[in-house]
Amino acid sequence: MIPDTLAQACRNVLLTAEPREKVRAAREAARGWRRGRLAHVFDVAMPDRPARPEAPELLPASRMPKRGRGGSERGRIAMLHALAHIEFGAIDLAFDLVGRFGGDFPPDFADDWIGVGADEAMHFALLDRRLRALGGGYGAMPAHDGLWEAAEETAGDVLARLAVVPMVLEARGLDVTPATVARFEAAGDRRSAAILNRIFTDEIRHVRAGTKWFVSRCQSQGFATIPHWQRLVRRHFRGAIKPPFNDSARDQAGLSRDFYLGVAASKDV
Known part of the structure; x- marks a missing residue:
């Protein structure tokens, strides 16, 4: 069935298992929303x-092999x-956010997410695509389900979802990605480094969207x-x-030190 509401399109993304089909469903949902083919209606549950998909095997984080x-x-x-597994899970997180909570917000919330x-x-x-070029491919290694565990934990409160997913988990990517890019460049893998740089730039905008909507809702x-962000994170x-x-990078995303220093581990802050 071709979706004609935003909630139907979001649910369709979430219920699509095969990775390439999920990517296609996400792109079709985004295109349908931009072109006005999807009503801002929330008529189905997420x-x-x-x-x-059958692969990768999902393991507890404690059982994940060391990556080096x-x-x-x-x-x-x-x-x-x-x-890649983080980005695959992040597709679902974004569409779940819209489908689960979008009815409580104006349409520009859906525009962003x-x-x-x-x-x-x-x-x-x-x-x-890069994994395939290197002789790998998504699903060839085990992965963990930590991102969706965060979604389950915050399924009843949009402020908790915004506080934890974009403003903690995605913000962590802003901290660690530059060093990862440097390691790929040092190894001569400039193609992978360029992809990671692209992701890093986009993630600043994603964290900014999370911060914007969190502040507005508060x-x-x-x-x-x-204080409310810190309570929700704890x-x-x-x-x-x-x-x-x-x-x-956090400042560019609107996430000032006032937010996270009060809940951060004290060492080297």
Whole structure:
């Protein structure tokens, strides 16, 4: 069935398991929304879990094999596979955010997050293509389900979802990606480095969207923005917010040090 509402299109993305088909569904949803073919109507519920392909095998984070630091070709393939899995999961996170919470926001919320979902689909496609060029491919290695665990933890509160997913998990990518790019460049893998640089630039915009909508929602509901963000992170985020931080990139995303220093691990902050 061809979707004619935004919620139907989002649900369709979430229920598509095969990676290339999920990318196609995400692009079709984004195109349909941009061209006005999808009504801003939320007439179907989002699934509790998205459909997943048979591979990769999903393991608990504690059982994941060590990837190394990306110096050897095998290490670089493992790193690219891990990043591809993050981007694959991020497609679902973006469309779930719209389909689950979009009815509580004006259409420009969907504009932002459907655009994020399209970006994530493009990032995954670039990484999968690069893996294939290196003799790998998405699904060839195990992966973990940490991103969707964060989605489940925040399924009942859009502010918790925004606080944890873009403003913690994606913001962490801003901290670590430049060093990863440098390792790929040092190994002579400039093609992979260029892909990661593209992703890094886009992720600044994604974190900015998360911060913008978090602040706007807090203001409309009468919450003090930074204290409420810190409360939600302490309640819903299971990991640690670890330095060092890429303060420049975070500032570009509107995520000032006032947010995260109050909840960060104290060492080297």
